[in-house]
Amino acid sequence: MVGVGSGLLAVQPLRRKHCAGCRRGPLPMLVLEDAAPRCLDCADLGHLVFLPRGDTALTRRSREESGLSVVVVRFNRRKGRYERQGVLVEEAALARAEERCLADAEARRRRRARDARLRSAQDAYFAESFAAEILRLFPGCPADRALGIAAHASQRGSGRVGRSAAGRALSEAAVVFAVRASVRHLDTPYDRLLMSGVPRHEARRRIAADVETVIRTWREEQDLPDVRGVRDVRDVRTARDGSAA
Numbered sequence: 001m002v003g004v005g006s007g008l009l010a011v012q013p014l015r016r017k018h019c020a021g022c023r024r025g026p027l028p029m030l031v032l033e034d035a036a037p038r039c040l041d042c043a044d045l046g047h048l049v050f051l052p053r054g055d056t057a058l059t060r061r062s063r064e065e066s067g068l069s070v071v072v073v074r075f076n077r078r079k080g081r082y083e084r085q086g087v088l089v090e091e092a093a094l095a096r097a098e099e100r101c102l103a104d105a106e107a108r109r110r111r112r113a114r115d116a117r118l119r120s121a122q123d124a125y126f127a128e129s130f131a132a133e134i135l136r137l138f139p140g141c142p143a144d145r146a147l148g149i150a151a152h153a154s155q156r157g158s159g160r161v162g163r164s165a166a167g168r169a170l171s172e173a174a175v176v177f178a179v180r181a182s183v184r185h186l187d188t189p190y191d192r193l194l195m196s197g198v199p200r201h202e203a204r205r206r207i208a209a210d211v212e213t214v215i216r217t218w219r220e221e222q223d224l225p226d227v228r229g230v231r232d233v234r235d236v237r238t239a240r241d242g243s244a245a
Contacts, residue, residue, distance in 0.1 A: 066093035138218035
């Protein structure tokens with residue numbers, strides 16, 4: 001039987017081969033003993049099961065669990081070399097390896113779920129902080145609108161201003177940029193102008209006065225409490241409710 005390093009080798013033949021011992025064939029897999037092909041049964045390997053390549057973790061663990069394992073190769077004529085196709089391992093070892101991989105998969109699933117919950121909580125906190133900063137700079141902006149602007153601007157993976165370094169730092173420029181963008185799209189005919197074929201710069205020029213009107217209105221205090229330093233939009237609501245009472 002041919003060795004590969006410290007292991008054993010079986011071959012998937014390209015041509016029809018028959019076992020030199022029992023004469024069975026053609027053989028889907030064989031081993032060579034004294035240059036003669038032998039079937040797995042005659043080579044005392046018939047109790048092993050074939051695990052195709054592709055799952056590195058399962059292959060590694062199957063070989064760790066198996067007292068006997070054999071590398072299976074096939075000759076690639078185009079590349080002129082033998083390539084691994086999988087391994088032969090004990091059936092019980094494969095079952096144990098599968099259980100270990102399933103346990104790891106479940107652990108990874110739970111970890112992904114925990115990470116997702118953590119990211120969701122972080123995103124919610126950041127959106128509220130962003131909304132509170134909007135309300136500090138634009139006290140006339142409705143609280144629900146501020147939350148909507150913040151949620152849109154800070155959506156994870158969006159590439160919007162809230163996910164930029166300036167946005168994460170709650171810089172005034174980033175917050176004002178997000179507010180202006182929201183006003184432009186929701187409070188003016190800007191989108192309709194674009195859809196009608198008006199060039200972007202011309203559309204912006206036409207709606208500039210409308211944007212400034214909304215921005216100026218939102219910047220007015222309107223007898224609202226000072227929310228400077230507030231980082232949670234719920235605190236802003238509480239302050240407003242208290243001032244109204």
